[in-house]
Amino acid sequence: MTIRIGIVGYGNLGRGVESAVRQSPDMELAAIFSRRDPASISPLTPGLKVVSVSEAGSWKGAIDVMILCGGSATDLPTQTPEFASHFNVVDSFDTHACISDHYAAVDAAAKKANHLGIISVGWDPGLFSLNRLISQAILPQGNDETFWGKGVSQGHSDAVRRLRGVKDARQYTIPVDEALARVRSGEKPSLTARQKHLRQCYVVAEEGADRELITHEIKTMPNYFADYDTTVHFITEAELQRDHAKIPHGGFVIRSGVTGMNGQNAHVIEFSLKLDSNPEFTASVLVAYARAAYRLACQGHSGCRTVLDVAPALLDPRSAEELRRTLL
Amino acid sequence: MTIRIGIVGYGNLGRGVESAVRQSPDMELAAIFSRRDPASISPLTPGLKVVSVSEAGSWKGAIDVMILCGGSATDLPTQTPEFASHFNVVDSFDTHACISDHYAAVDAAAKKANHLGIISVGWDPGLFSLNRLISQAILPQGNDETFWGKGVSQGHSDAVRRLRGVKDARQYTIPVDEALARVRSGEKPSLTARQKHLRQCYVVAEEGADRELITHEIKTMPNYFADYDTTVHFITEAELQRDHAKIPHGGFVIRSGVTGMNGQNAHVIEFSLKLDSNPEFTASVLVAYARAAYRLACQGHSGCRTVLDVAPALLDPRSAEELRRTLL
Secondary structure (H helix, E strand, O other): OOEEEEEEOOOHHHHHHHHHHOOOOOEEEEEEEEOOOHHHOOOOOOOOOEEEHHHHHHHOOOOOEEEEOOOOOOOHHHHHHHHHOOOEEEEOOOOHHHHHHHHHHHHHHHHHHOOEEEOOOOEOOEHHHHHHHHHHHHOOOEEEEEEEOOEEOHHHHHHHHOOOOEEEEEEEEEEOHHHHHHHHOOOOOOOOHHHHEEEEEEEEEOOOOOHHHHHHHHHOOOOOOOOOEEEEEEOOHHHHHHHOOOEOEEEEEEEEEEEOOOOOEEEEEEEEEEEOEHHHHHHHHHHHHHHHHHHHHHOOOOEEEOHHHOOHHHHOOOOHHHHHHHHO | OOEEEEEEOOOHHHHHHHHHHOOOOOEEEEEEEEOOOHHHOOOOOOOOOEEEHHHHHHHOOOOOEEEEOOOOOOOHHHHHHHHHOOOEEEEOOOOHHHHHHHHHHHHHHHHHHOOEEEOOOOEOOEHHHHHHHHHHHHOOOEEEEEEEOOEEOHHHHHHHHOOOOEEEEEEEEEEOHHHHHHHHOOOOOOOOHHHHEEEEEEEEEOOOOOHHHHHHHHHOOOOOOOOOEEEEEEOOHHHHHHHOOOOOEEEEEEEEEEEOOOOOEEEEEEEEEEEOOHHHHHHHHHHHHHHHHHHHHHOOOOEEEOHHHOOHHHHOOOOHHHHHHHHO
């Protein structure tokens, strides 16, 4: 019996879930649910049903886990609790400051309907959170730092695009090698934003735009760029298409800590990701946690969970016996 | 109410547990149990009780989790099931080929007595197994490699010490940088033992010993050295004491995999450890999992678990709410 997956929202993340499910022998795609006109959507998978999201309710019983692929700003805060009333759900809610509220809303809805929800799944929050937790629990006397990149920041790219005279733009966040080396050495440096990350902007300017003004406006933009060393490169639209079409990302969680009666021995735990496609990787994490949500629900559990609460063996299609035999 | 910990076996690992428990505000050390004459043992912690292991039974009810710090070859196969009849237990059993049998024995004893046991805790098996599992579940179309070192291999050091004319020796296992780089690049190379690791031996020879013969015997020793590029350095006993007294170790688990409808996007997940003291770090992992064993037992669970079965939040003393708020 395969796990029947529904995809809610068919953007980059939804398409990533579609291809990740196809790599999962224990899963099948049931349908895509979209707010757009279903006739306007051509799934990558021939024959896969596309349904208006307003009709999702009639799919109760035909879908084991709904994977919610909308945005954290406006979609997920209402969508995840709503869908948790009818389905087991997984989402990638990533507004760090609002996770406790979102958890409470999903927990209440899921418990009432006897469903299982896992929220804030992905890599940060997600796998990075998991590694912070495990490394802090093992080395309580220590310090950890997270570095992001090299990768495209959607928020910073958007901020540049909003400037007058900018036609299109891509912003990369890049960890500073020297800072990485200092943290890895166990030095526990106190690093400013500027010392940890560089920002690199590729900008397509409109014809006749004042490039010096654009550069100045970017570099002095509060919150987004003013606290960082930022470089601005003007390129053509064709160059942007050719060289900056992918959405790579990644990063590092590094914890250093000490053990021994006098803290005489130092240890470094490092977890890192290097991703060609941020949405496809996030989707792959969502699909693994959808498997866990299904299994927890089958075991009679309900309510909300995060990656911190899920036993790792639940993520893998193999049996507990096989995992012990092959991985330990 | 603090978690009362007993330590069974007071070698390097037991001493590591002792110092790790002292970093844990929710735990206290109840006693050390040893096969040696208790009067001959001076714990690092003033006033800590040392008891003959034969009297452990009378501590039932006074200890929440026993951490078994004996060896995998002869101690743990009998000790862990035995102690699981009287206590919740955690061990670092690391004979990979025998883990399934050990699991079955501990599971039967623990279930019968309504206790909880977690076996094969440490970093390999342990944290490395966890990372293999998570990265395989997320990137099912991929390949992973484990590298060990730079670190002291006790087994290889012993093999050199057994040679005629060798007074003492230390063997380091060292990952080959080029192999690491190829795996990180996502290349999925098929690597021989020789291509993955170097072996470096520091040998104190007895007076008048034939150093050329010793070098030859090391380099051609089947299983241990013949399949590797091995270097042999002769040093004095004083140099061995001064430069090779620590027991460092570490390693890398690197998985590369692809996503997308045509596998067009590549991703690399890497987990690595750099440890000044192998036994102290292993002990710190044992102590975090002892916390999980206690909590699982309190929730009414019994039987055997491995790191693959334990939800990460159980490892940390903080509440689930605080973890969500601070780590996600």
